[in-house]
Amino acid sequence: MAIVWPCPLPVDVYAAAGRAVEFPRPDCPSCAGPLVLWSGYRRHVREAGRCWKIFVPRLRCTPCRVSHALLPAFVLAWRLDAADTVGAVLGQVAGGVCGVRPAAARAGVPYTTARGWVRRLRARGLELGTGFAALAVELGGQAIRPAAEPGRFALAAVGAAFAAAAGLPGWLQLGAWRFASSVSGGRLIAANAGSPFLVAGKRRFMPPVPSAPP
Numbered sequence: 001m002a003i004v005w006p007c008p009l010p011v012d013v014y015a016a017a018g019r020a021v022e023f024p025r026p027d028c029p030s031c032a033g034p035l036v037l038w039s040g041y042r043r044h045v046r047e048a049g050r051c052w053k054i055f056v057p058r059l060r061c062t063p064c065r066v067s068h069a070l071l072p073a074f075v076l077a078w079r080l081d082a083a084d085t086v087g088a089v090l091g092q093v094a095g096g097v098c099g100v101r102p103a104a105a106r107a108g109v110p111y112t113t114a115r116g117w118v119r120r121l122r123a124r125g126l127e128l129g130t131g132f133a134a135l136a137v138e139l140g141g142q143a144i145r146p147a148a149e150p151g152r153f154a155l156a157a158v159g160a161a162f163a164a165a166a167g168l169p170g171w172l173q174l175g176a177w178r179f180a181s182s183v184s185g186g187r188l189i190a191a192n193a194g195s196p197f198l199v200a201g202k203r204r205f206m207p208p209v210p211s212a213p214p
Ligand SMILES: [Zn+2]
Pocket: 028, 029, 030, 031, 032, 033, 061, 062, 063, 064
């Protein structure tokens, strides 16, 4: 299982820092006990047409016997492309700015890849929209009603939740898509249809921590 932390670092800075990034130590999402650094792995992330190899630490909860990958918010689980890249395409297509082909060209990703993201957003639009709309209200933001088009509803709800979160310290500089990745556990457009917003009856809403580049 992955925990996504609201990492404010640019991708290149994070990649260059390797294990020296000041990683947060969240509590175990299941039992709220302490997590200890266990190991880690490397994975790729593509941003602006470049591939970066990044270090992802693993944290382990001893009582639960479970380890969690600690992903930076600029990635999505099981996706090569950065959250901001995916978000830019989703925003343009679901927002009615342009079709998939020009959005994919602008983002520098294959057309079929971008089409897959948009399809997933539409398939999960109602569920995502409902989750983000509830989060927006919880954070004191604007209430969003479901739109006729599920993708557009999800987009509006992400926007409303981010606008509300941006009033809290630290979130504004992250941007909407790192925010969306953080609160959805990186599963913004994952196949899994479970509710990513609730973990053991508690919202997974980790506050950003000020983190200076090492
Ligand atoms: Zn635990």
